[in-house]
Amino acid sequence: MKKICVIEGDGIGKEVVPAAIKVLDEVGDFEYIYAEAGLECLKKYGDAIPDETIEKAKECDAVLFGAITSPKPTEYKGKYRSPILTLRKELNLYANVRPINDFKNIDLVIIRENTEDVYVGREYYDEEKEIAIAERVISKKGSERIIKFAFEYAINNNRKKVSCIHKANVLRITDGLFLRIFNEIGEKYKDKIDYDDYLVDATAMYLVKSPEMFDVIVTTNLFGDILSDEASALIGGLGLAPSANIGDEYGLFEPVHGSAPDIAGKGIANPIATILSAAMMLDYFGMKEKGNKIRNAVKRVLEKGKVTPDLGGNLKTSEVVDEIIKELRGYSRVR
Structure with missing residues (x-):
């Protein structure tokens, strides 16, 4: 039991x-x-x-x-x-x-890294400069395990494609690392499943306009949190x-x-x-x-x-x- x-x-x-x-x-x-x-x-x-x-x-x-x-x-x-x-x-x-x-037309899955990104809670306020700063943590280990998880999930659930959502054009080091690892792992799975990538701001639009574009999405913690709440509106809300x-x-x-x-x-x-x-x-x-x-x-x-x-x-x-x-x-x- x-x-x-x-x-x-x-x-x-x-x-x-x-x-x-x-x-x-x-x-x-x-x-x-x-x-x-x-x-x-x-x-x-x-x-x-x-x-x-x-x-x-x-x-x-x-x-x-x-x-x-x-x-x-x-x-x-x-x-x-x-x-x-x-x-x-x-x-x-x-x-x-x-x-x-x-249960009708929309059927996608958002897989989000759950332990890193700005959610590590490393933020502070510089009194002298009057600046609030938060650290964004994206590790090689964390990226590899969530991306592998996404590909294995897709295969085990008869999905057709995994899409990496990122902002590597601006966040070149953090999201650059995540995207690079995604492409490396994607190459290893290419005989079993398709893969591609999109910028997060474009994805926010595509989810509203053409959600059928996506099958399995894998992304970092903050982006996944926001996109999954947005996507829930497509099916009737968070309830x-x-x-x-x-x-x-x-x-x-x-x-x-x-x-x-x-x-x-x-x-x-x-x-x-x-x-x-x-x-x-x-x-x-x-x-x-x-x-x-x-x-x-x-x-x-x-x-x-x-x-x-x-x-x-x-x-x-x-x-x-x-x-x-x-x-x-x-x-x-x-x-």
Whole structure:
């Protein structure tokens, strides 16, 4: 039996994660180990992600993560550490995988390096010069492993092309390194899969104008973060956008959306991104058939328009879950 570390977090995380667990329980038997993280945890324990939570995550087969509310920059100075960034670092989750799929016409995957770039948090303010400076870290090792991951993902999932997104015409050293390594690795895979590259600003336009141009995108941390949020608008918004954080030993699965404190507790949060993230977790476990069963049930519910207000519907979170479960039960149960 697979053991899942469950971190609901803050806001609607406490609503969408239990929703996903109800769906998971329809397709298999799992052991759930609950842990705390987020702003409420910070107020309670003085730490947004206690060491106990990190240890629980390491003891499980995967982590199902909800959403957290970050404190204001003026609050908890020196005492706050981002739970998701901490887990990515502690578990060495270097690959962020974000599928963009509307179950009709759009079907692409954005694979983003997850541990480097400006997200290393090395920034400072020069009082004398009145300049704020952030370091951008792009390493040979980090670039090689995310690019190889992207090509292997493409091959294993019957994809046709990998596109490198960069800004090497301006960031000649950092993105220059990333692009050079991409081309070197691409040459080794050229008999199995096509590859090309685009500037990030042009890609932002192409995603809106012609998303069918792309299949698998691989890029650096910041660019991937921005482009994946942009691309989610093509399929109905962040409420439909799942993601996986994957390393050599661990996997963490979470919806792309935030904690949405404005609607928390109202019972109208869209649970589909979290449910699709749980399906990605099943893929990670080698339970692809069960993952597909969930995705197909979600597809049918979307086609019938049985959705929450963010998608133009009028159903509650729990009602959407009930509809997905009805669809699951309409087919032979997979065990």
